Amino acid sequence: MADSVQTSCDLMVFGASGDLAQRKLFPALYQLDRAGLLARDSRILAIARTEASEQEIRVRLKERLQELIKPDEFDDALATTFVQRMNYLQLDFTQTEGYSALNEWRAQNNQLIVYMATPPAMYGVIARNLRAQSCCTERTRVVVEKPIGHDLDSSKVINDELAEVYRESQLFRIDHYLGKETVQNLIALRFANNLFASQWDQNHISHVEITVAESMGIEGRWGYFDKAGQLRDMIQSHLLQLLCLIAMDPPADLSADSIRDEKVKVLKALKRITPDVMEQTVVRGQYTAGTSDGQPVPGYLQEEGAIKGSETETFVALKVEIDNWRWSGVPFYIRTGKRMPEKMSQIIIHFKPAPHYIFDPDQKHLANNKLIIRLQPDEGMALKILTKDQGLDKGMRLRQGPLELTFSETFDTERIPDAYERLLWEVMRGSQYLFVRRDEVEHAWRWVDQIIRNWHDSGEPPKRYAAGTWGPVASIAMITRDGRSWYEDA
Numbered sequence: 001m002a003d004s005v006q007t008s009c010d011l012m013v014f015g016a017s018g019d020l021a022q023r024k025l026f027p028a029l030y031q032l033d034r035a036g037l038l039a040r041d042s043r044i045l046a047i048a049r050t051e052a053s054e055q056e057i058r059v060r061l062k063e064r065l066q067e068l069i070k071p072d073e074f075d076d077a078l079a080t081t082f083v084q085r086m087n088y089l090q091l092d093f094t095q096t097e098g099y100s101a102l103n104e105w106r107a108q109n110n111q112l113i114v115y116m117a118t119p120p121a122m123y124g125v126i127a128r129n130l131r132a133q134s135c136c137t138e139r140t141r142v143v144v145e146k147p148i149g150h151d152l153d154s155s156k157v158i159n160d161e162l163a164e165v166y167r168e169s170q171l172f173r174i175d176h177y178l179g180k181e182t183v184q185n186l187i188a189l190r191f192a193n194n195l196f197a198s199q200w201d202q203n204h205i206s207h208v209e210i211t212v213a214e215s216m217g218i219e220g221r222w223g224y225f226d227k228a229g230q231l232r233d234m235i236q237s238h239l240l241q242l243l244c245l246i247a248m249d250p251p252a253d254l255s256a257d258s259i260r261d262e263k264v265k266v267l268k269a270l271k272r273i274t275p276d277v278m279e280q281t282v283v284r285g286q287y288t289a290g291t292s293d294g295q296p297v298p299g300y301l302q303e304e305g306a307i308k309g310s311e312t313e314t315f316v317a318l319k320v321e322i323d324n325w326r327w328s329g330v331p332f333y334i335r336t337g338k339r340m341p342e343k344m345s346q347i348i349i350h351f352k353p354a355p356h357y358i359f360d361p362d363q364k365h366l367a368n369n370k371l372i373i374r375l376q377p378d379e380g381m382a383l384k385i386l387t388k389d390q391g392l393d394k395g396m397r398l399r400q401g402p403l404e405l406t407f408s409e410t411f412d413t414e415r416i417p418d419a420y421e422r423l424l425w426e427v428m429r430g431s432q433y434l435f436v437r438r439d440e441v442e443h444a445w446r447w448v449d450q451i452i453r454n455w456h457d458s459g460e461p462p463k464r465y466a467a468g469t470w471g472p473v474a475s476i477a478m479i480t481r482d483g484r485s486w487y488e489d490a
């Protein structure tokens with residue numbers, strides 16, 4: 001990481017025994033320590049309801065780190081020092097008693113970071129209790145997880161509760177996709193390469209595809225997921241963020257507000273999806289039994305904890321339009337689902353063909369250049385271009401080939417940091433450019449809410465797809481109707 005000035009931090013992790021803290025936050029902090037980015041006097045206060053001694057918490061955390069960190073990145077001595085940074089406080093977040101211990105723990109000169117890795121319903125009460133103890137100052141940074149609510153109204157309640165105690169400049173709302181290196185690279189790709197900057201509009205691009213596919217199912221999270229569904233869980237946050245980064249105008253600079261202002265303009269310009277266009281522009285699916293990695297897997301309704309008859313969607317495909325000068329007439333086809341054939345996230349920019357075609361009419365279908373941006377796995381990109389097929393017998397036959405950039409092969413990158421490493425590091429540096437501002441969250445909900453309302457009003461159940469397939473056939477029909485198809489690498 002380029003800028004490695006350390007700041008001494010006191011990090012309070014509310015919800016320290018939870019899945020997110022254990023699986024993502026503490027391993028990320030360990031990695032920051034390993035990279036020399038945690039100041040020697042930075043400390044961590046793990047806070048949860050579970051009764052445990054400090055020693056037990058440290059021992060358990062070290063075991064967990066050993067389990068989660070790759071063997072060649074796990075250093076026993078470092079892990080021992082790392083867990084010594086940690087203290088433990090047993091606290092019921094909803095009770096005021098006990099919060100005074102937080103003030104006693106913190107070192108006044110260290111930068112205080114409060115990480116709320118808890119259900120969002122806890123954010124307000126934690127913030128108020130911290131204020132009551134004068135535990136936070138104007139310098140305190142507060143990190144909150146998604147989802148911020150489950151619709152516009154509930155997100156406003158959570159945002160208002162946070163705003164009662166903290167200024168917007170203190171709030172770091174996580175969307176972990178923004179912490180992925182390949183997602184940040186979208187900004188570099190678009191605004192550091194004039195080649196693309198000058199071609200990035202409706203004059204040159206015919207359509208855009210965004211696919212975020214997961215091979216896993218619900219993995220014991222049925223209770224949470226069934227109340228959310230794929231639209232709220234993935235589209236409202238991650239996919240709309242990706243769409244914004246692809247569609248936004250150039251920001252004046254790399255400051256958080258310049259970037260976020262441009263993203264908000266895109267969210268405001270998203271065309272409303274009215275009931276009359278739902279059938280052509282929205283496909284909602286739910287997986288049934290099928291296979292994953294060659295093994296039989298149950299359907300959504302047979303997963304552990306499932307409630308019979310649930311109509312929650314595990315797949316969504318949308319045809320999105322952006323009503324502005326840059327993107328008028330350019331559909332963005334986006335899809336995301338659980339239990340798809342593979343875990344794969346990619347963005348395809350389909351360029352328009354040259355204005356006048358002079359080659360073999362049989363080859364006209366090849367005529368569009370495509371930029372394939374592979375977000376994960378196999379991070380990199382390929383620009384599909386046309387060249388002359390070589391050979392005396394080939395005449396002026398065309399063939400399509402990639403200008404290929406696979407990051408791991410081209411660059412001597414030691415390791416790609418996990419999204420949470422980057423995000424925690426940015427919080428420590430006090431930089432908000434990878435975090436979501438209140439108005440972004442609310443515009444995203446406003447747009448997603450109308451789709452949910454339409455589903456509700458129509459009463460139409462999700463379409464079924466077998467686990468291990470690319471979603472309901474209707475999602476293929478949606479794009480085929482426009483004479484296009486979802487990109488498949490030949």
Ligand SMILES: NC(=O)C1=CN([C@@H]2O[C@H](COP(=O)(O)OP(=O)(O)OC[C@H]3O[C@@H](n4cnc5c(N)ncnc54)[C@H](OP(=O)(O)O)[C@@H]3O)[C@@H](O)[C@H]2O)C=CC1
Nearest residue numbers: 015016017018019020048049050092093117118119145146
């Ligand atoms: N897990 C993940 O991969 C992701 C999670 N998130 C978000 O992160 C947040 C945390 O998720 P996750 O870790 O999965 O949730 P868990 O349910 O696994 O953990 C919740 C944590 O909050 C604590 N807690 C809850 N209520 C109280 C209370 N009244 N007093 C004290 N402690 C309390 C629990 O303590 P105890 O165990 O002691 O009861 C536990 O440490 C949520 O907002 C979630 O949406 C976002 C993206 C991914």
Ligand SMILES: O=C1O[C@H](COP(=O)(O)O)[C@@H](O)[C@H](O)[C@H]1O
Nearest residue numbers: 146176177214233234238345376
């Ligand atoms: O936020 C979430 O993201 C994960 C997918 O994240 P990835 O980094 O593995 O692509 C998703 O599985 C989960 O349902 C959702 O809450």
